Amino acid sequence: MINFDVLLQSLKLILHWNVIASCFAGVIWGMFVGVTPGLTGIMAVVIALPLTFFMDPQSAIALLLGIYVTAIYGGSVTAIMIATPGTPNAAATVIDGYPLARQGKARQALEMALYASFTAGILSTVVALVIFPIVATFALEFGAAEVFAVIVFAITIIAGVSGDSLLKGLIAASFGFLVATIGQDPIHGSSRFTFGVSDFQAGMHILTLLVGLFTIPEIIVRGVEAYKSRDSVSVGDMGPGISFRKFLSFWPIYLRSCAGGSLLGALPGLGGSPAAFLGYFLAQRFSKKPEEFGNGSLEGVAGAEAGNNSVCGPALVPMMSLGIPGDTTTAVLMGALVIHGLSPGPMLFESSPDFVYSVFLLLFVALIFLLIVGTGVISMAKWVVRMPTQILFPVVLILATYGTYAVRGTMVDVLAMYGVGFFGFLMRTQKIPAAPFAIAFILGPLFENELRKSLIISSGSLDIFVNSAISVSFLALAALSAGASVYLHWRLKGTKAAKIISD
Amino acid sequence: MTSELPSPMPTVELETPTRRGDVVAAVLCLVVGLAGYYLIVPAAVYVPSKVAGTANSPAFLPNVLFLLLIGLSVIYFIQSLSDYLRQPAQGRARKMDWVLAGGTALICVGYITAIYIFGMTLGAALGVTALTYYFGERRPWVIGTIAIVLPILLWYFFEKIAHVLFPTPWLGIMEWLESSHHFTIWMA
Numbered sequence: 104m105i106n107f108d109v110l111l112q113s114l115k116l117i118l119h120w121n122v123i124a125s126c127f128a129g130v131i132w133g134m135f136v137g138v139t140p141g142l143t144g145i146m147a148v149v150i151a152l153p154l155t156f157f158m159d160p161q162s163a164i165a166l167l168l169g170i171y172v173t174a175i176y177g178g179s180v181t182a183i184m185i186a187t188p189g190t191p192n193a194a195a196t197v198i199d200g201y202p203l204a205r206q207g208k209a210r211q212a213l214e215m216a217l218y219a220s221f222t223a224g225i226l227s228t229v230v231a232l233v234i235f236p237i238v239a240t241f242a243l244e245f246g247a248a249e250v251f252a253v254i255v256f257a258i259t260i261i262a263g264v265s266g267d268s269l270l271k272g273l274i275a276a277s278f279g280f281l282v283a284t285i286g287q288d289p290i291h292g293s294s295r296f297t298f299g300v301s302d303f304q305a306g307m308h309i310l311t312l313l314v315g316l317f318t319i320p321e322i323i324v325r326g327v328e329a330y331k332s333r334d335s336v337s338v339g340d341m342g343p344g345i346s347f348r349k350f351l352s353f354w355p356i357y358l359r360s361c362a363g364g365s366l367l368g369a370l371p372g373l374g375g376s377p378a379a380f381l382g383y384f385l386a387q388r389f390s391k392k393p394e395e396f397g398n399g400s401l402e403g404v405a406g407a408e409a410g411n412n413s414v415c416g417p418a419l420v421p422m423m424s425l426g427i428p429g430d431t432t433t434a435v436l437m438g439a440l441v442i443h444g445l446s447p448g449p450m451l452f453e454s455s456p457d458f459v460y461s462v463f464l465l466l467f468v469a470l471i472f473l474l475i476v477g478t479g480v481i482s483m484a485k486w487v488v489r490m491p492t493q494i495l496f497p498v499v500l501i502l503a504t505y506g507t508y509a510v511r512g513t514m515v516d517v518l519a520m521y522g523v524g525f526f527g528f529l530m531r532t533q534k535i536p537a538a539p540f541a542i543a544f545i546l547g548p549l550f551e552n553e554l555r556k557s558l559i560i561s562s563g564s565l566d567i568f569v570n571s572a573i574s575v576s577f578l579a580l581a582a583l584s585a586g587a588s589v590y591l592h593w594r595l596k597g598t599k600a601a602k603i604i605s606d
Numbered sequence: 607m608t609s610e611l612p613s614p615m616p617t618v619e620l621e622t623p624t625r626r627g628d629v630v631a632a633v634l635c636l637v638v639g640l641a642g643y644y645l646i647v648p649a650a651v652y653v654p655s656k657v658a659g660t661a662n663s664p665a666f667l668p669n670v671l672f673l674l675l676i677g678l679s680v681i682y683f684i685q686s687l688s689d690y691l692r693q694p695a696q697g698r699a700r701k702m703d704w705v706l707a708g709g710t711a712l713i714c715v716g717y718i719t720a721i722y723i724f725g726m727t728l729g730a731a732l733g734v735t736a737l738t739y740y741f742g743e744r745r746p747w748v749i750g751t752i753a754i755v756l757p758i759l760l761w762y763f764f765e766k767i768a769h770v771l772f773p774t775p776w777l778g779i780m781e782w783l784e785s786s787h788h789f790t791i792w793m794a
Contacts, residue, residue: 157768267623270678270681270682270685271682273674273678274635274675274678274679274682277671277674277675277678278675280667280671281642281668281671281672281675284667284668284671288651288664290662290664291654291657291662291664293651293652293653293654293664294650294651294652295650295651295652295664295665295668296646296650296651296668297650298650319714322710323707323710323711324620324707325741326706326707326709326710326740326741327620327703327706327707327710491743492741493738493741493742493743494738494741494743494748494752496737496741497733497734497737497738497741497752498734498752498756500714500717500733500734500737501730501733501734501756501757501760502760504717504721504730504733505726505730505760505764508726508770508772508773509764509768509770512770512771514721514722514773517718517721518718521714521715521718524714525711528707528711529631532620532623532627532699533623533624533627533628533631534622534623535631551667554661554667555661555662555666555667558661559661559662563660563661
């Protein structure tokens with residue numbers, strides 16, 4: 104159950120001007136990135152991460168949460184105005200949002216997207232706040248073998264849903280785990296794969312890998328697209344907005360999308376895109392006018408946007424209670440917590456319950472700022488969709504380089520960042536997904552510790568992984584998700600659905 | 607009279623995985639796996655003799671992961687090769703796309719080299735100039751403004767506010783500039 108005394112204490116933690124200002128700055132940056140096609144939420148968080156080194160933990164997490172929440176909504180602005188999702192989460196919004204804009208109802212679509220995002224965000228954060236203590240208490244039962252089994256489950260599911268095959272996802276995860284072994288061995292302290300480079304004794308820094316993996320490939324791909332023909336952006340009339348009564352009349356859609364999105368958000372690796380499509384599907388399934396879907400339905404926009412924003416709160420639950428990130432962006436948030444000396448996992452709620460609650464409270468603050476900033480962006484939507492990407496991407500590259508250098512003050516990190524980036528680009532050309540690579544890298548040290556600890560306890564016997572009901576359950580779920588992934592890819596091979604999932 | 611030559615192979619986007627590319631990627635993964643297991647781990651991981659071959663060994667997880675990579679790569683290779691033999695002419699990315707991608711990569715390499723030679727600040731000015739031009743910006747005043755304002759802002763933030771020490775370049779131009787009295791007064 105929620106401890107209201109601790110909740111009040113955590114409220115005091117966030118009621119500082121620097122925390123609130125950081126959250127607001129995060130919302131502004133998240134919105135800017137969200138409305139810029141090609142700049143994803145993960146890139147926004149990664150680029151802001153070096154700035155958080157100079158902040159206290161509360162302000163740092165406030166900044167990153169502001170970005171996290173807003174970038175998801177921001178992607179819908181370009182999705183509606185110019186049929187280009189600003190972030191992958193907004194892909195389902197294009198289906199009905201853009202036809203509405205073509206009909207001169209852009210303002211209605213944008214307002215519906217904003218209000219649905221806000222409502223679903225608030226509802227799902229309440230859900231997360233309620234379920235977190237239960238999950239955290241359950242997580243205290245976990246030993247080394249159980250944590251290992253959860254990581255196997257998380258990696259399997261992430262590998263299965265990222266990219267176009269489970270095999271490629273597992274290969275990417277293997278590389279991620281391997282890169283995580285660079286540096287000192289956690290037990291004996293002997294060097295591994297450092298090749299005499301002293302800067303690698305502490306391993307590759309999380310920021311070096313994430314910036315390289317997500318920023319450099321995007322910039323290289325954008326360089327290619329810059330030379331291709333561009334359609335001129337034409338934006339029609341914005342039209343009138345939606346009434347409060349109309350907004351309220353869609354409450355069943357918010358509830359259904361929120362339920363589906365919260366469930367998907369709490370599972371490791373799924374993230375906002377599947378939740379958006381689930382929300383859209385549920386809205387269509389229960390609609391009185393299903394024939395309008397695809398031709399400009401406000402219900403479709405509400406379903407998709409409520410779906411993708413309802414993952415925000417629940418995605419933080421596995422990250423903070425088990426130390427397993429819900430998606431790539433929460434993986435970066437987890438990295439930020441580690442940088443600030445906090446260890447996400449079963450003990451976090453025991454040791455710093457006020458911090459945990461403050462994270463959820465900050466989500467509420469970020470959502471309120473989203474509503475304010477989003478309303479302003481809607482009135483400027485005609486202009487904001489014309490971001491000069493030929494200037495933005497070079498600036499992002501320079502910022503990424505400075506940010507990576509600033510972490511440890513060594514050019515080795517910059518070289519490693521570009522190396523990972525070129526490798527990431529080659530992976531991208533064959534649709535070998537980056538998400539399992541990044542998450543395996545982040546979970547690598549924990550994975551190794553728990554695996555070796557389990558095997559040392561059991562004197563090398565693998566029985567330890569099948570002696571507990573919890574680890575057996577998670578290993579069975581991992582096998583089940585792997586089987587389901589292989590089956591689905593086989594059934595959908597060559598179909599339009601497979602292409603949508605793959606994209 | 608115009609005549610169109612039949613294209614021997616359809617072109618695809620750079621980010622579209624091709625069957626041929628899958629075969630190449632599988633072979634590369636296999637090579638990395640084998641090299642890692644047989645060459646890199648023995649050479650780059652020091653294993654105390656008393657824990658060799660146990661789960662306590664520093665080489666335990668790297669070995670397990672390289673073996674896993676070998677296994678997965680073999681399956682990937684068989685799968686991609688059988689797909690390729692069944693229908694090889696799926697498409698190939700345009701050579702021009704690869705050249706353009708290579709161009710961006712080359713500018714990145716040039717930017718890193720410029721950091722070593724001229725330092726972070728002037729390197730950034732050169733890097734952002736080259737990249738904005740390459741990405742299609744042609745207005746000199748826009749390129750010039752970014753090339754001047756961005757590096758100076760970053761220099762001021764990282765060196766003066768965050769106290770991050772930048773690497774010393776081969777040509778210490780920024781150090782020379784900073785030692786100039788007028789420059790310091792202007793920046794202040």
